[in-house]
Amino acid sequence: MAICSYLPDLLCKFPAIDETTIRMARKSVDEGFKGLVRSYVNAIDALVQPLQWFLNYLERLFVSSPWIVILAAMVAIVYYGSRNIRITFGTIVSMFAIGLVGLWNDTMITLAMVTVCTLIAILVGIPIGIVMARSERAQSIINPILDVMQTMPSFVYLIPVVMIFGIGKVPGLIAVVIYAVPPMIRLTNLGIRLVDKEVLEAADAFGSSPWQRLKNVQMPLALPTIMAGINQTIMMSLAMVVVASMVGVGGLGRNVLQAINNQFFTVGFFNGFALVAIAIIFDRTSQAYGKRLQKHSEVIHG
Amino acid sequence: MASHAIEVKNLYKIFGPRGGDFVDQVKAGMTKGELNEKHGHVLGLQDINISMPAGGVMVVMGLSGSGKSTLIRHINRLIDPTAGEVLYDGVDVCKMNETDLREFRRHKTAMVFQKFALLPHRTVIENTIYGLEIQGVPDAECRKRAQGWIERVGLKGFENHYPNQLSGGMQQRVGLARALTNDADILLMDEAYSALDPLIRVDMQTVLLDLQKELKKTVVFITHDLDEALRLGDKIAILRDGKVIQQGTGQDIVLKPADEYITAFVKEVNRGRVINVETIMRPLSGNPEGMPVVVGTVLESAARMMTLANQTIAHVVDANGKPVGSIDLGTIISAMVTPISHEKVAQAAE
Numbered sequence: 001m002a003i004c005s006y007l008p009d010l011l012c013k014f015p016a017i018d019e020t021t022i023r024m025a026r027k028s029v030d031e032g033f034k035g036l037v038r039s040y041v042n043a044i045d046a047l048v049q050p051l052q053w054f055l056n057y058l059e060r061l062f063v064s065s066p067w068i069v070i071l072a073a074m075v076a077i078v079y080y081g082s083r084n085i086r087i088t089f090g091t092i093v094s095m096f097a098i099g100l101v102g103l104w105n106d107t108m109i110t111l112a113m114v115t116v117c118t119l120i121a122i123l124v125g126i127p128i129g130i131v132m133a134r135s136e137r138a139q140s141i142i143n144p145i146l147d148v149m150q151t152m153p154s155f156v157y158l159i160p161v162v163m164i165f166g167i168g169k170v171p172g173l174i175a176v177v178i179y180a181v182p183p184m185i186r187l188t189n190l191g192i193r194l195v196d197k198e199v200l201e202a203a204d205a206f207g208s209s210p211w212q213r214l215k216n217v218q219m220p221l222a223l224p225t226i227m228a229g230i231n232q233t234i235m236m237s238l239a240m241v242v243v244a245s246m247v248g249v250g251g252l253g254r255n256v257l258q259a260i261n262n263q264f265f266t267v268g269f270f271n272g273f274a275l276v277a278i279a280i281i282f283d284r285t286s287q288a289y290g291k292r293l294q295k296h297s298e299v300i301h302g
Numbered sequence: 303m304a305s306h307a308i309e310v311k312n313l314y315k316i317f318g319p320r321g322g323d324f325v326d327q328v329k330a331g332m333t334k335g336e337l338n339e340k341h342g343h344v345l346g347l348q349d350i351n352i353s354m355p356a357g358g359v360m361v362v363m364g365l366s367g368s369g370k371s372t373l374i375r376h377i378n379r380l381i382d383p384t385a386g387e388v389l390y391d392g393v394d395v396c397k398m399n400e401t402d403l404r405e406f407r408r409h410k411t412a413m414v415f416q417k418f419a420l421l422p423h424r425t426v427i428e429n430t431i432y433g434l435e436i437q438g439v440p441d442a443e444c445r446k447r448a449q450g451w452i453e454r455v456g457l458k459g460f461e462n463h464y465p466n467q468l469s470g471g472m473q474q475r476v477g478l479a480r481a482l483t484n485d486a487d488i489l490l491m492d493e494a495y496s497a498l499d500p501l502i503r504v505d506m507q508t509v510l511l512d513l514q515k516e517l518k519k520t521v522v523f524i525t526h527d528l529d530e531a532l533r534l535g536d537k538i539a540i541l542r543d544g545k546v547i548q549q550g551t552g553q554d555i556v557l558k559p560a561d562e563y564i565t566a567f568v569k570e571v572n573r574g575r576v577i578n579v580e581t582i583m584r585p586l587s588g589n590p591e592g593m594p595v596v597v598g599t600v601l602e603s604a605a606r607m608m609t610l611a612n613q614t615i616a617h618v619v620d621a622n623g624k625p626v627g628s629i630d631l632g633t634i635i636s637a638m639v640t641p642i643s644h645e646k647v648a649q650a651a652e
Contacts, residue, residue, distance in 0.1 A: 202419035205378055206433045206484065207408030216436070220423045296423050296464040 037164050048170045055116050055169055062108035070108065071095055078281065082288035087281075094277035103274050109251035110241055111278065117173060117237040121181040122230060129188025129229075130214065139189065146182045154179050154243050162247055172241075172249035179243075180236040187229030191222030227290035234282045238275055306356050306391040306487065308377060308520060313350040313386030315372055315544075318343030321384045334543055346372045348544045350386070354537070357518040359510075361535030363525055369544040370524045374492050377522060378411045379403060390488070408437050412481035416493035418473045420465040426476050427452065427461040433484035444483075451479040455509060471502035478509070482517075489521045496526065507533055528567050532556070532576050540564055552576050574602035574638040582637045583618045583627030590617035590625035597621065605634050 004012040037044070062070060074095065079088045098107050132139045149157075158175055165171035195218050203217045219226075245253030252271045259268030314325050316337070324332070324343055334345040347369045354360040364370040375381040376388055379395050388395040390410065398406060412433060420429050430452055431444035439447075452461060455475040465473050474494060481489055491510075495503045507530065514521060525531050531538050532552040539549035540560075548560035556576045559565040580597050592615035595604050608616055608631055618627040 196419075198415060198417050198419040199421060201380060202413065202415055203432075204380060205407060205411070205413040205490075206436060207404045207406075208436050209404065212436050216432070217421065220421075223423075296466060 059112040081285040125184025132189040133192035172244035179240040183232035191225030308354040309389040315346035358536035359521040361531040364541035368541040412484040412486040413490040414494040592616040
């Protein structure tokens, strides 16, 4: 650069720390982390063991049950949730299409994975959301963490997850939950914060305890927003299942990964569409259910 | 259970992070404007002293920003005072700890809100039992007690409707039923009828007056409408800029307004519905003439009775039927149509 001939070297080429130092630092952090993991490996394994059992149990249940039983259960859930014939019919058609192209078992594995991920995300997300709604300080601490979780490329946090938990289903599960839990937390927080102040005041005026206030007023009134959070969580889990296949999660995601590696155009699209079909079924059902929860807010009398 | 009076003593409320620091300055005469300009704090209430009658309706009247809603929230301490006391049955509400306060709110007070503040996801009956439910009363018992009040406020048949399916007037009936079901001594009504249209408002006032005849609760009613205040209030306090500028019975306020501000208010009032016959009657001279009119009858009713009976003269009798004064149609009409200006009252007093 011409301009560099007039400038001192320091201002022209960024004064990076020299490579040996960086290498040393990197090495010691990595070694330290590995050492830490190695010394707690038994505790970590014991901690995630229940997840492993639960996931395996559900996966076996989904895969080994006759397809007609699974389909009947799905149709029942979809119909009960949405009370909508079109969505129910769409579910039957898409599940048939999935079965016909030979993806039934893979779909079941993915379904089991997404079910477990969503349940864990709800279990973890709602209490954190409640804490966040109750305290400004908690909100100011948790918000930036959520920002990091949502913007950090998902491949990056697969690295520590694999280092801690190794390769397999459970690390995949944890990665998916980390990726999918932020909307659950955010929307629980938002829902509670948006509850009408007057109604809260009324609850206080009648002498509600904090728990009664949460149970009778805040949670029910936040429920539509929380439902939107659950919907988002399901969608994000489905998206992340594909990425998680890189660390050993089976199902549709692994097929997609293989298709990418081998340029199997048709296989890739079949599996992709199977994921889309499941996503749409989940989405429409949970949205219709959320809408039905709000039935009381319909204004009939002007 | 007899209701007790509520005593509000030297109550101050200064909104802002360091409200407590300025109480002395306000006591020393700093005005609302000065406080806001110099320190950025808002003077909500200033030296409030009101004794609210047991078993009667106390109306606190004022325009928006006068501090009336702030005042009512001190009675069940939805707002904490900066200084002063709110005494109920000898106990200072402002000094209660959290548990006592919760018990006080559950058993001694019930509140009706301007915008109803009903739980939208609960039906009418589920809203009505809210107070009992959080006290831990069994569900069947709750519903039995609530049902009675729902019928009393005229909502029979709507038990399983959601609030959004009802009109404003009906929603406020739910609010009233919810407060009454609590069976508390104190009924706090924060502009409870202000959001209702005029006809329904009068209707709801009647509901309240009828219930009050029988229940004898200590009611604190907030309003910005003088007609409503005069119709409901056994005692009225008028608030302006966080200060009580006059308190007394409706007649006191209409006949002897304390200052120009109240005079201006009172000018538009239907005096025939406020002033009682004994206020303008002449002492008896000779035998009682014409028809009897009982003490406590307002001028409008007296005039109507006399006109219907085609009489121009009447005599006023006390509750036992003993004549105490005389009155004629001319006096009644002139008292109904002449507003007394502030100056005239002042002159008359001298």
